[in-house]
Amino acid sequence: MSDIANMSRQERINAYWKENNRLIAILLIIWFSVTYIPPLFVNQLNQIVIAGFPLGYYFGSQFSLVVFVILIFYYAYAMNKLDAKYHLKDRDK
Numbered sequence: 001m002s003d004i005a006n007m008s009r010q011e012r013i014n015a016y017w018k019e020n021n022r023l024i025a026i027l028l029i030i031w032f033s034v035t036y037i038p039p040l041f042v043n044q045l046n047q048i049v050i051a052g053f054p055l056g057y058y059f060g061s062q063f064s065l066v067v068f069v070i071l072i073f074y075y076a077y078a079m080n081k082l083d084a085k086y087h088l089k090d091r092d093k
Contacts, residue, residue: 004086016086023078027071034067 004012038045038059046054 012086012088016082016088019082020079023075023082027075031068031071034064038064 004015007015038056042056042059045056045059048055050058
């Protein structure tokens, strides 16, 4: 943590964007996986029925939406921590 305090503003901004881009890449991989992988297995998933509906339906209509909302909230949480870590929350610093 003391290393960050000793960095110049430009170094902090560069490190901040490096971490931000890494976070975005990870979340996009999760988003892509939830969006495009379950349809590849829809026939196998539909063999399992829950409450009268095939599991493929739940993956498409419920599971993916829940994951998307969780990703949004996690990104906001992680960015708040990242802003505080690099002291970029206040514009005067």
